[in-house]
Amino acid sequence: MTPSLASLLDLDPPPRGRPWPGGALTATVDEHRLAAITEEFARTRDARLADLFATERHEPTTVDLRVVYAFDREDRYVVLQCPVAGHLFPALSDLDPAAFVEECEIYEQLGIRPDNRKPLNRVHMAPNVQGTFTRLRPRQRERLTHQHAPHTIQGQAFEFPFGPVRVAGWESLYMGLVTTGEEVLDLFLFHWHKHRATERRMVGATLDRALFWAERVEGLCAVGNATAFCHAAESAAGVVVCDQGARVRCIALELERIYNHTAAIAMMCQTTGLSVGQADTEIVLELLLRCNAAAFGHRYLFGVVCPGGARRAPDVAVLREQLPAACSELRRVIGALMRTNSFLDRLEATGVVTAEHARRLGLVGPVARASGVAVDLRHDHPQAPYDAMDVTIAGGEAGDALSRMQVMRAEVDQALEFVVAQLDAIDPDGATATGWDPAAVANRNGLGWAESARGEALAWLSFDAAGRISRARLRPASARNWRAFDEAARAGNVFTDIPIIEASFWLTVAGAAR
Secondary structure (H helix, E strand, C coil): CHHHHHHCCCCCCCCCCCCHHHCCCECCCCCHHHHHHHHHHHHHHHCCEEEEEECCCCCCCEEEEEEEEECCCCCCEEEEEEECCEEEEHHHHHHCHHHHHHHHHHHHHHHCEECCCEECCCCCCCCCCCCCCCCCCCCCCCCCCCHHHCCCCCCEEEEECCCCCCCCCCCCCCEEEEEEECCEEEEEEEHHHHHCHHHHHHHCCCCHHHHHHHHHHCCHEEEEHHHHHHHHHHHCCCCCCHHHHHHHHHHHHHHHHHHHHHHHHHHHHCCCCCCCHHHHHHHHHHHHHHHHHHHHCCCCCCCCCCCCEEEECCCCCHHHHHHHHHHHHHHHHHHHCCHHHHHHHHCCCCCCHHHHHHCCCCCHHHHHCCCCCCHHHHHHCCCCCHCCCCCCCCCCCCCCHHCCCCCCCHHHHHHHHHHHHHCCCCCCCCCECCCCHHHCCCCEEEEEEEEEEEEEEEEEEEHHHCCEEEEEEEEEEHHHHHHHHHHHCCCCHHHHHHHHHHHHHHHCCHHHCC
């Protein structure tokens, strides 16, 4: 615990290595102290603003603002709870820009806004959907349009519309490319076509039913998001996952990382017009997905994670036989790509995200690590079995598409090592989950996290007296990293660079829109 936070909150935390109840320390502060803490952390960088959301109280005019801070050097999360009465809350984005997107989201969900009166961006709410947009506060009915920033293009520039319907296999996303000809001057992103009100759907649901939605927030990170979700419930109940269950989760997480990084490299080949490289990489991707299906019963690893651990152990023989061979072929393909100048020329200096920009926006995952920001929960906030493993954070400095690909390449090799290291300890007949009592979560809340293929995935759950969910907050890594895409696109790029940048970020629209 840093001295700054200890002095501001007058706290005496437990020794390092002992968890707080609910997975994180929750402290109640008033609006003045919240602003002071935010300003202190933005100045000293003692902590990283990992999430910001609001939960409604029983009183019709009061909500609790919750700010999640990550102390990466100390393996701690802190949740600051700030009661807010009325329609205004402290504008934290004036002090820490990483909070701005979440401030806009809170406004759309609950109808309260930052007190700085600055125009807000649209996150999930499309224009002219006031009567049908699903909010967390159903009784909030006043029109919200006047608070959003106007969408205008000035001067000699014009907006070139791309989407929301795009090529086959690409999610619905509108990109407004502002240009005077070829160079991208600005970029508007509209994610709301994929909004499914997932957090609202979970209210009143049982844990098992809500887990169904958590896996489908973004299907390509089903294991990462489900692990964070279950960890939040386990933190609320005080349940410790059994050793074999933790090992199975680790194997599934690393398999998910391997196939996602492979798919991203295949997409980079497609967007640079390298058809042979794309075909070779997609062959490896198909081998990996078949390996997933043979080992766990699902190509995208749905249904592996459950509260208390995992539903099944993998087929160890399949993983020993098929995974190393597929990864060896991937190394051969990547080696060929790294000797192809036409491919490297398209990636180098494309979509640059600086380290300062990555820190200011709170980026995570390979996007942050490729810019020199070493954030990896397997190293900084390890759960078993990562706490007993030597996790090396793969990183870069250039912050361009090539650097992001090189980070993915290094992480595939390490992920294979992690999977192989766990196989000897897997007992096909052993229990994979700790016994679970649904009543243990009644009237409790908890924070959970996992390092998904795209970076830090967070979940915060609150339960009612019956053990059903009263509020769910899901923050996939995609929801955090899309905010840097427009800056990467503006960094001296042209139209044909935009698909390359999107492939190297390898985010999902579904994860951002939820």
